[in-house]
Amino acid sequence: MADIRAALADAARRLAGVSDTARLDAELLMAHALGTTREELLLRRLGDDVPDGFATLVERRLAHEPVAYIVGERAFWTIRLMVGPGVLVPRADSETLIEAAVAHFADRPGPARVLDLGCGPGTLLLAALAEWPDASGLGIDSSTTALLYARANVDRLGLRDRVTLREGDWGEGLDERFDLILANPPYVGIRDTLGADVSEWEPGEALYAGTDGLDAYRAILPQIPHLMAEGGVAVLEIGSRQAEAVAAMAASAGLSPVLRHDLAGRPRAIVAT
Template sequence: MGMSASDDSDRAHPPAPSRKREGEASAALRNAAARLAAVSGTPRLDAELLMAHALGVERDRLLLDPARFDVPDGFEALVARRLAHEPVAYILGYRDFWTIRLAVGPGALIPRPDSETLIEAAIAHFAAAAPRTILDLGTGPGTLLLAALAEWPAASGLGVDASEEALGYARANAAALAMQDRADFRRGDWARGVEGPFDLILCNPPYIADTEALMPDVAAHEPAGALFAGSDGLADYRRIIPDLPRLLAPGGAAVLEIGASQHMLVAALARNAGFAVDCRRDLGGRDRALILTL
């Protein structure tokens, strides 16, 4: 059977494969990122995370093959929540930290990438050895303790926090990571009533001065008790550091997170308690972790 002229034309110039869905998804991401720029320093990332969450897939899968997906119906509602300054981690219900994923929500401090500096500092201190016992003061949703236990599978530890709400997340996270037999969580007032010794002590205390202004998504949503620490931001260091020598095992280290301008002030408190002090900077080049040894 012969071909018509139109058939021949179609073979010479086949129609381009449909890009409708990919175009829609890309346009939706661009539009969301443009609007989110008013409330976020990472608007494109926020948009991608929210779309992936609405789709029920990981972000890397969305970016690898966007043509597979229609724009999900729930995407716009998630963007609206972010535009109202709700933190992305609370919208998603989790935050990835170090090598683990942690469930988070209202009442729990959201883990920050800068805090991974404390795990890096601990790994550098112990080198080929490994801590067997770990204490995390101000554990929140279990952030530092569970990241350390993931790094050292033979270790066990205790996480202490003043917030029962945060400890609820910590216990759930330990169970989700199959670490419930190695991680104990206790409500407490820093190290009061805690008995050592511990090879590794981790602590990310509140260190923001009461008068410091914060971004709306932090100030309006995250727990103030996990953020603010008196007129100079040092109130909790003054309580924590003097109690550390009795808890630290020989050869061990206490690793404390600090604000970028607090190195000298917190180091002075540590030296007064008998510690030698070193400092590790975060990926942004800011002083972030003090390593205390006896």
């Protein structure tokens, strides 16, 4: 019987046709099948027998199902989030928003109140609350499925006394002001092409925003000045070709926008005060 080392090599070879991170995918799936961490797998388990169920996990990945859905969770910033079908998979690029928020509050008291517009499984909101233990927050999403995952993550992280979740349409109906406003809205144009991992699995309402991908910003940005506390900041994720258009919308709403790039040097967020 082949050991785990050989099975990983074979799985990575097969997955190379569907993933740019084939070896990592194989290792995460193997760790999940073993019920252990990737670190433990690589350090101590490579010579073990291949666990039952690993082959099935690989087949699911070959069908383009996201690894996060298969294993049921995804790491983001300093936390781990439960995810599954019906929610947007947290991505490392979105950590740029938390980095921008940390930079804004570096020389001033941290935010007392945080708002996450389109919170999904709680990605940005819960990462921010992990960063600022004295803060509390509100997460808004129009998806009941996303809110179910968000509530599960709130409980998993022990944040029930600091978080309120609400079904709604962006900031409509809110009469509170927030020190930090975060949003990763849909920003893909309906004619744009996405990889099968995304287009066939992740929820379209969290991805697409009209013909040009800007509809969500048209709804959100005029609301920001009425939701932002004095000295506060709003950080919105953007598509790499949308910086100029979104910055112009922010300025038209009376905000002062600054562009923030991700680690790959791509425009990733608008930071508005």
